[in-house]
Amino acid sequence: MPETVAAAVTRTPSGRVALAASPEPIALGPLDGRYQSAVAPLVDYLSEAALNRDRVAVEVEWLIHLTSNNVLPGAGPLTAEQQEKLRAIVTEFDAASVTELADIEAVTVHDVKAVEYYIGRRLPAIGIENLTAMVHFGCTSEDINNLSYALGVKGAVEDVWLPAARALVKQIEAMAEENRAVPMLSRTHGQPATPTTLGKELAVITHRLSRQLDRVSKTQYLGKINGATGTYAAHVASVPGADWQAVSRSFVEGLGLTWNPLTTQIESHDWQAELYADVARFNRILHNVCTDIWSYISIGYFRQIPVAGATGSSTMPHKVNPIRFENAEANLEISNGLLDTLGATLVTSRWQRDLTDSSSQRNIGVAFGHSLLAISNVAKGLKALDVAEEVLAADLDTNWEVLGEAIQMVMRAEAIAGVEGMENPYERLKDLTRGQRVDAVRMQEFVSGLGLSPDAEARLLALTPGKYTGIADQLVDHLK
Numbered sequence: 001m002p003e004t005v006a007a008a009v010t011r012t013p014s015g016r017v018a019l020a021a022s023p024e025p026i027a028l029g030p031l032d033g034r035y036q037s038a039v040a041p042l043v044d045y046l047s048e049a050a051l052n053r054d055r056v057a058v059e060v061e062w063l064i065h066l067t068s069n070n071v072l073p074g075a076g077p078l079t080a081e082q083q084e085k086l087r088a089i090v091t092e093f094d095a096a097s098v099t100e101l102a103d104i105e106a107v108t109v110h111d112v113k114a115v116e117y118y119i120g121r122r123l124p125a126i127g128i129e130n131l132t133a134m135v136h137f138g139c140t141s142e143d144i145n146n147l148s149y150a151l152g153v154k155g156a157v158e159d160v161w162l163p164a165a166r167a168l169v170k171q172i173e174a175m176a177e178e179n180r181a182v183p184m185l186s187r188t189h190g191q192p193a194t195p196t197t198l199g200k201e202l203a204v205i206t207h208r209l210s211r212q213l214d215r216v217s218k219t220q221y222l223g224k225i226n227g228a229t230g231t232y233a234a235h236v237a238s239v240p241g242a243d244w245q246a247v248s249r250s251f252v253e254g255l256g257l258t259w260n261p262l263t264t265q266i267e268s269h270d271w272q273a274e275l276y277a278d279v280a281r282f283n284r285i286l287h288n289v290c291t292d293i294w295s296y297i298s299i300g301y302f303r304q305i306p307v308a309g310a311t312g313s314s315t316m317p318h319k320v321n322p323i324r325f326e327n328a329e330a331n332l333e334i335s336n337g338l339l340d341t342l343g344a345t346l347v348t349s350r351w352q353r354d355l356t357d358s359s360s361q362r363n364i365g366v367a368f369g370h371s372l373l374a375i376s377n378v379a380k381g382l383k384a385l386d387v388a389e390e391v392l393a394a395d396l397d398t399n400w401e402v403l404g405e406a407i408q409m410v411m412r413a414e415a416i417a418g419v420e421g422m423e424n425p426y427e428r429l430k431d432l433t434r435g436q437r438v439d440a441v442r443m444q445e446f447v448s449g450l451g452l453s454p455d456a457e458a459r460l461l462a463l464t465p466g467k468y469t470g471i472a473d474q475l476v477d478h479l480k
Helices: 002-010 034-047 048-068 080-091 095-108 111-118 129-132 141-178 199-215 234-236 244-254 271-299 323-345 356-363 364-383 389-397 400-416 423-433 439-447 454-461 474-479
Strands: 183-188 192-199 300-305 384-387
Touching: 034 048, 034 454, 048 080, 048 095, 048 111, 048 129, 048 141, 048 244, 095 111, 129 389, 141 199, 141 271, 141 300, 141 474, 183 199, 183 389, 192 199, 192 400, 192 474, 199 271, 199 474, 244 323, 271 300, 271 323, 271 364, 271 400, 323 356, 323 364, 364 384, 400 439, 400 454, 439 454
Parallel strands: none
Antiparallel strands: 183 192, 300 384
16 A cells, blocks of 8 residues: 555554544434435434524524513614514524534533524624623523424424325325225234225224324424523513513414423423324334235235336345335334433423433434334335235135134024024034135035025125125225
8 A cells, every 4th residue: 555545544443444534424323324315304403403593593582572572671672674684693504603603612611602602793793782691681591492492393393204204194095095995814813814905904004193193293392481490580680570471471482382381490391202102103003014014015915016226135136125114114113212212201300400301302303313214114115015916815715714703693693583503603613614724615515504594695605705894995984
């Protein structure tokens, strides 16, 4: 190796080439590397840069709110131009702003204090340097943080996660409608059971997922701005004549959040735990969808459409692996691990405040990222499926014993109606079918020998496993 190149190479203690020497940053986690494109929309809401932008926004709006409502004597309303220039601090927040904030924080060793100084630097250019003392007025850091996180999570859920989840559910709903009458053998405990339709089973999934999305859509995003221990002590001491609860409430609600009137230093995060539980439940149902679809693929109910140029296996060229569903399973499990941890830990804070939530909340974006990635993979996986109706039909035709339920129920009805010879229907069908296969001929011979009424016998002789689906196709209409 030429000496000039060798000199540029740095190595780890074990002798490996240090990748950090690359001029381009290398992602440690997959969401910022391999899967970046799938989760990129969340960056605008749940990244560290987005958090800082929202902190700036909350501080700016608090200053405008205080002045617009003449809360502090001598600090009346700003002009429309001054308000516009203040809000431009937020709209012009960019990569250079992130760097500047990081430089300030390196000195303050405090992220929210850095935001206060960042805004203060810009007030002279707006002509309101006399209001520098009003930036962060009466606030503890958590006043700014809780509102910033609430805005970020609300935006991420409403603008990114919910639309993606709803689109997936609509996709499954369309499949349910398309396959509403396609008969399919059920399997309870893994064994052949009363037939259903593929559409009805997909409708069950749609209904379950939709209920969780409805819960998520009704989330209340709480916020507070009431000082160091939630008592407005500094507010009242400095401006005793102001109605600080009204000022606080109107500000929080003006941000599009729900005002929390009773807190310690922190907003208690209960709403976050509630939200994450609902998202995790959606994830768990979707995980069940993945394992079921994977299993249906394995028994041939679905054919996977090969992607041109794609490789299923490095050694077995015939394979088309259900990788989208497997990938989704893993990402849903990781998402739920984080969501469960967040939900369990954020609701606890020692006395009036500890700092554990600070580190925990920085992983909110990771939790939603893995869920969003899974949703994307399931959607892509479903698009690459064809229903193998001939396989479903063949499976039904080799399991005539599932009609045992129908026959013994008809026998019970006949007995109630007074038809003789209908004793012990369950036991007679059990002897015929349990643990053994029964074909069409044997089943129809059995029916013909029961002595049923002509109408009942005709109904059962016309019944096949593929027709024994009850009103499954009609049940899909409940989705409407």
